[in-house]
Amino acid sequence: TKIVTLPGDGIGPEICAPAVELLEHFVPGVEVEEHVFGGASIDAHGTALTDEVLAAAKTADAVLLAAVGGPKWDTTDPSAPRPEQGLLGIRKALGLYANLRPVRPLPALYDSSALKREILDGTDMLVVRELTGGIYFGEKTRTETDASDLCHYTVEEVDRIARVAFEAARGRRNLVHSVDKANVMETSRQWRQVVHEVHGADFADVQLEDQLVDSCAMQLIANPTQFDVIVTENLFGDILSDAAAMLSGSLGMLPSASLGNPDGPGLFEPVHGSAPDIAGQGVANPLAMFLSTAMLLRHGLAMETEAAALESAVDQALDAGLRTRDLGGTAGTDEAYAAVRKYL
């Protein structure tokens, strides 16, 4: 079993190191191959994703990514390389069109959330975000006087992500909210039509609701327990999943899995960024990274038992009082790792 790790920038390397130890614990004989990526790769090679790294990722069984970016590479120069290009590039090149972001606030962390306990209680949702289409990858133009971005979707792109959402719902509470802006956008009207066609043809047993993106942003806050699976396009998924992340009390808690080609590797990464402001201090919360490692075990290596064991260890550590800074406590990265190890 070969895993490619991309520690990236900022707190990336600090949270990646203990995750690799977890991998070695769960996957006997695992071969872990580390590569530079993002800003670090720009510094070393002038580009956020080199051909070598992409080739290595393609031969891996799964890719574990920590985080990219930082003020050092922030620029208004449109021709300068940017760390995010590595992220967008690897998603696209590996065909990772389905981004899964589970949100299940833990009772132990209700106090860290901005939302009231009675609103959070029972929340358990999965955001399925389309990851390789839409305005992220459409044609861009820029002149002295104006700029444009094209949002483009094919029927096929919508069809396949809809199937991922309906399949996921069957293993959960059998409810899908499809989120769009069909009262304004043509891509949304196509989205809605295709989602209903896929539903009618192959998933009529799953309950399907349409919701407008503005309304969904409200409902996520006002009444999050109504959701089971949310499926939406790339940009809406970016915004809504970050909003949903706040239900968990901290962005430092949320994992994600990006899947696509059944023969190729999946990519597993925390939802949070590289937090350059706290990098190098050993205080970063590694739990989203550990939970991403659990998703790697589950979706990347079909090791469900091990994935569940790791998730349960994280839960138990939190129940026992583990709190990193973002959760209002004082535990550092090492302490968090040790607390989780205790329950393995």
Next chain:
Amino acid sequence: TKIVTLPGDGIGPEICAPAVELLEHFVPGVEVEEHVFGGASIDAHGTALTDEVLAAAKTADAVLLAAVGGPKWDTTDPSAPRPEQGLLGIRKALGLYANLRPVRPLPALYDSSALKREILDGTDMLVVRELTGGIYFGEKTRTETDASDLCHYTVEEVDRIARVAFEAARGRRNLVHSVDKANVMETSRQWRQVVHEVHGADFADVQLEDQLVDSCAMQLIANPTQFDVIVTENLFGDILSDAAAMLSGSLGMLPSASLGNPDGPGLFEPVHGSAPDIAGQGVANPLAMFLSTAMLLRHGLAMETEAAALESAVDQALDAGLRTRDLGGTAGTDEAYAAVRKYL
């Protein structure tokens, strides 16, 4: 003084009627001209906005709109007329590029909000949403196999909305958060550059912060008191202002003003929709409509004293216990109107 009212659909007519009484109370001799709009106009004339209604709006001192839309006009037929086209059409035709959405949760309503009291306390923000550009008005395409929407902005469109935001901040706490997705979108990179140019040239006394839209969606929930003025493009403004609206406990509380051409009328409307599910029952919360009427008095007729008096009456009625259904109470529309009238 001539005011054009557009009651529209659903609960629109019910909440518009008492708002007209408030107008007549505050503006002696006001001439109120009512027109069909939205779905009602589709039924009567086959289009959501007729030339006659647009012409009437153009000659008014201000336009007061309630709400449009409903399941009756929901359709997947791309060529069928839709109520929202009236809304988008009148915004564009009147040049209303600046949509102002103030969000100031009232302590009396903290219990109705999903957020904790300590998170809400002190929240007072103004969302300035660009309203006549972006993906709402860009070219759309649709074929059997794909669809697209173009997001397009000119430098001039960004420049003028940035000025509105900076001016507004000067009359408030002098802080502007400019929200974009500059790590992905070209229109966002242009947005960021133009906002900084306008800032450097004419508003260096105002504090300016850039924020990514996904991060802003989180911060609105986690830490809303950090914001004073938020300025953003059309689609982001739609999503973020609805999320921010939930801080107030109910969408039924939020007014908006859409301004543009200094010689033309402004448009004033609640942020909420037409709520077809409760239409005709006399239970709709009219307070967002009343607060929109106050914005009309302030921005449309330069009657600051009267605007403040109406806002204060709404506050006092809530302090005295007024609660419509959406706020967890039992008061109907008439009762809400009577409760507010008591304090005028």
